[in-house]
Amino acid sequence: MLPKAHLVFSKLKINLLKIENTLACTLGFQQHPPLDFNIAQVQNKSFPEPKTLTKLSLKELFDTSILWAAPKGRKTLEKRQMNRYGFKDQVWKMLMPRTDLTVCNTCGYTHHKKTLCGNCYAKVKEETTKLQDKIVAALGLNPVDKEVVVLYKGEKENASDEFYKTHKVIEVEAERPPWFSKNLLQKTTQKPSDSTDVKPTELG
Amino acid sequence: MKFNLCCKVLKSSLNRLSIRQLSSSIQNQNDLFNAELKRQQNAVGRIEKINVVYKGVPEDAELIMNKNLSTPYNCAQHLSEMLCNRSVLALVDGVKLWDMHRPLESDCEVQLLHFHDTDPYHCNRTFWRSCSIMLGSVLSRVFKEDVQVALHSFPSPTVKSGSFVYDVELSLPDWNPTPAELRVLSGEMVKLAYEEIPFERLSIGQDLAEELFQHNRHKLEQIPSIVQQSLDGKVIVYRIKDHIDISRGPMMSNTNHFGRCTIVSAHKIETDVGLLYRFQGVALPKAMQLNHFAYGIIEERAKKLNSGRLPTIQGEYQPAMTSREEIAAPV
């Protein structure tokens, strides 16, 4: 109990002294203490000696430093708003909801309205490059004089000898991808059927 | 010619813009429907979880849903906005066609069907059926008060027949609709589509069904045979806004799938139940676009009398869809 009372008493004393000091300064009875008065003195040679401030002259200022341009006038509200938000129809800086996205009906991914669907295209591109490499390797530098047809695994059985004569057949070991529908192709190895009421069964 | 002069028997469109007073019978019907809906929801009791496997685009998913509460539409809400908007119908476990707003009953696998599917047969049929029920809804309220309207039924939907149909008894002995009157009907159909109303499905018992349709003698006559033919002795009713009708279903999820529509003709047909009017129309989903010339051809064909089953006397009533057809044929 005793040390706590002591602490409170000492704080009160310090505060009273401070008030007395401030009053004396403001009323002009006493000078302010010098600035370096507050620095604890350390016995260290490396400590820089306080600089003696010389009076600034305009000429010296121009010689020794770089002067930056500073705004001279007030910017109008329009200008400030334009800088902050941009112009609505040209450069609009705010975040806006996109209006040019659409959803691919086949795969359900979003893409830009005027472009192909990225997800579907990646799939098609991979298969296309694979086929292109095969075709180019098979044709080599020989003159190309036949239509090229790609047959996947299990499809060459249907092709007739005559078909082989009129077409350059590239055989692929893999199965036909399910999304690469045979029916959508123009060229086919199968003979057109005679029946008239055929239902498309292998679409898509 | 002035619009009002063209439409002698139909209510003027302007009058109906004012707040529509529901007639007491319709209000009564809706109260009954709401009470039954609430009762069924309360009867679920403790909520159990079911495991729903979604198969389809953008990717397969597994969802934990509420038994007897969550619908395929709720599943779509978890997956993608696109699925919510375009899905017409759900295919549960690969065999059962399921309304988008009908609660799922057990662990299942769900596929969502839409009009651009590889084989949209079931979507098309559902669309045609939904069009019929929407036509019924329009017919029941579009006539003036002095014309008595009693909806009868509509035959099983066949898209190939070229038109969707609703058979109605009117208290007009000899009425030939003018083109303007037909146009009003078409406009009402499109208005209903703009309102974006979900189809609500409810399975009810015979007593309640008879109470619901006490003002319609045709429906009252049909109910016993429907109950007899159904597997669980229930009657399935659908509600669009305030109109309630009997149909085996399934229906599409929302009226906003409905795009353009023309009601082309109303033929007088003599049947066992008396003189009926067979209203015929043709419509396309919003997702489908067709140029006006091709649409004109379809319209022209729809004017011929639809060869669908004629209404028969009670007891021989055939529901709009037999339970066998509700099970989708394996693709």
Next chain:
Amino acid sequence: MANQAEVTKLVSRLKIPILAKHRRLRNPEGPQGRVKKIRAIVTALFKYERIEVYHYDGDEARGYAERLISDAIRHGDTHKETMEMADYWIEEKNLVHKLFKVLVPRFQNTSSSYTRMLNAPIPHATPEDSHPHFRSVIELRGNPFPPLIQSAVDNRLLIQNVLLEEAKKEYRAAKYAEIAQDLESRANEKSDASSETREDTAEDESQPK
């Protein structure tokens, strides 16, 4: 006027839009570099049948490829100027054979353009109003590769196609019935006429008796 040559017949009319002024396709090698780039793209298009290039380059080269095919179809491989053009624009000479022996028969009876150009996907973060260097996919029609886009209306099971198909069937049935009736009535007339003539002949025969 009569002596004036018809300009439309001197140059093949292409089925794709062509700009009024050619693109410069800025290049460190100048105009020579532009031509070099176009030759490379035309050659690659004939070789691979489907390529992805920058939009502006591709659009410029597409016109040259279309013109080559069109000229080849019009004049055939015995026409000196056409052969020179093909020789100039196609860098790999085995593809000159392809132009005349494969592409000409393929496109001889088509009414649409010979090539197709579609916008390649752009990154999702591209701002809506920015103009990035778009890439395009150019392909020769009738290529053996998987289709880039599935047509939204080709499916005959779509509701409008089902309706149209049925309308067509009904129209045909009505027409056939009409024709059949027409034939029947004509046959009846003919039989009537023949019976008349037979009667006439019979009369003629009877007369000399």
